[in-house]
Amino acid sequence: MDAETFKYIGAGLTTLGMLGAGIGVGIVFAAMLNGIARNPSAESKMKGYAFIGAAFAEFMGLLAFVVTALILFA
Amino acid sequence: MSEIKPLEQFELKRLVEYEAFGGVDISFTNSSLFMVISVLAAAVFLLGGMRKNALVPGRWQSMAELSYEFIASMLKDTVGSGGRQYFPFIFTTFMYILMCNMTGMLPYSFTVTSHIMVTFGIAIFIFVAITIIGFAKHGLGYFGMFLPSGTPWFMIPLLIPIEVVSYLSRPISLSIRLAANMMAGHAILKVLGGFVVMMGAATGWLPIPFIVLLTGFEFLVAFLQAYIFTILVCVYLNDAIHMH
Numbered sequence: 001m002d003a004e005t006f007k008y009i010g011a012g013l014t015t016l017g018m019l020g021a022g023i024g025v026g027i028v029f030a031a032m033l034n035g036i037a038r039n040p041s042a043e044s045k046m047k048g049y050a051f052i053g054a055a056f057a058e059f060m061g062l063l064a065f066v067v068t069a070l071i072l073f074a
Numbered sequence: 075m076s077e078i079k080p081l082e083q084f085e086l087k088r089l090v091e092y093e094a095f096g097g098v099d100i101s102f103t104n105s106s107l108f109m110v111i112s113v114l115a116a117a118v119f120l121l122g123g124m125r126k127n128a129l130v131p132g133r134w135q136s137m138a139e140l141s142y143e144f145i146a147s148m149l150k151d152t153v154g155s156g157g158r159q160y161f162p163f164i165f166t167t168f169m170y171i172l173m174c175n176m177t178g179m180l181p182y183s184f185t186v187t188s189h190i191m192v193t194f195g196i197a198i199f200i201f202v203a204i205t206i207i208g209f210a211k212h213g214l215g216y217f218g219m220f221l222p223s224g225t226p227w228f229m230i231p232l233l234i235p236i237e238v239v240s241y242l243s244r245p246i247s248l249s250i251r252l253a254a255n256m257m258a259g260h261a262i263l264k265v266l267g268g269f270v271v272m273m274g275a276a277t278g279w280l281p282i283p284f285i286v287l288l289t290g291f292e293f294l295v296a297f298l299q300a301y302i303f304t305i306l307v308c309v310y311l312n313d314a315i316h317m318h
Binding site for chain 2: 044045048051052054055056058059062063065066
């Protein structure tokens with residue numbers, strides 16, 4: 001196995017970063033649904049915060065994508 | 075069997091070659107073309123909708139008013155009345171990114187926002203502008219941004235670097251989120267489209283329902299990313315105006 005092979009194995013391994021992002025986004029929206037079920041009148045306010053939280057959680061997964069791009073193309 | 079190249083669609087092509095100031099390449103590329111198309115689409119959508127300016131809006135006018143109301147209420151919720159004067163800028167940002175994402179969903183078109191260079195250009199401009207607004211409002215007190223109130227004294231040396239880094243990473247996270255979302259979605263659509271070709275006539279129809287579902291999902295993402303970009307700009311603006 002040469003260095004090129006390990007490069008592609010590493011690029012594939014970076015997809016594991018999606019694991020954490022998936023769990024994080026799931027927790028954010030689960031908490032939002034919990035909150036809405038308890039207090040439906042606060043839905044519009046919670047939605048905005050939930051999307052901000054999901055955006056931050058998602059960004060962590062996207063950093064894994066950036067690492068993939070760096071490994072493959074840089 | 076042809077090889078699938080999912081990243082080929084993001085290639086820049088020079089449509090009108092032009093060099094200025096001795097070697098600076100400012101050619102009119104397909105990216106520039108679709109930027110122009112997006113701006114025109116936004117202008118036609120809003121101006122055309124408000125052309126009749128009726129008291130009881132028709133379908134088109136109500137779409138234009140809905141998009142206005144949507145951003146206006148979002149700005150009011152996150153920034154408050156102090157953000158009213160920045161509404162034209164926030165609305166322009168939202169419409170531009172939304173139209174860029176949406177024109178990218180047309181087959182054979184080019185997604186402008188899939189390039190980090192483009193989104194980073196927008197994000198760094200907003201970041202610098204918001205920092206200037208913060209310093210204009212609070213003077214040197216704006217450095218208090220880096221020290222949340224109620225911090226125990228022994229945490230101060232630890233917390234200030236963290237806050238500085240988190241503040242400086244704002245344009246990077248804004249731009250990478252938008253570009254990577256658009257790019258990943260389009261690349262996946264292309265890969266699935268390649269499956270249809272590779273699997274041939276017998277089983278090639280299998281991925282098609284997934285492609286339809288993913289295309290619908292991509293429209294959602296295109297809207298959601300424009301929304302998230304705008305709401306984060308609103309949150310940063312709120313930080314600059316009110317501090318925390």
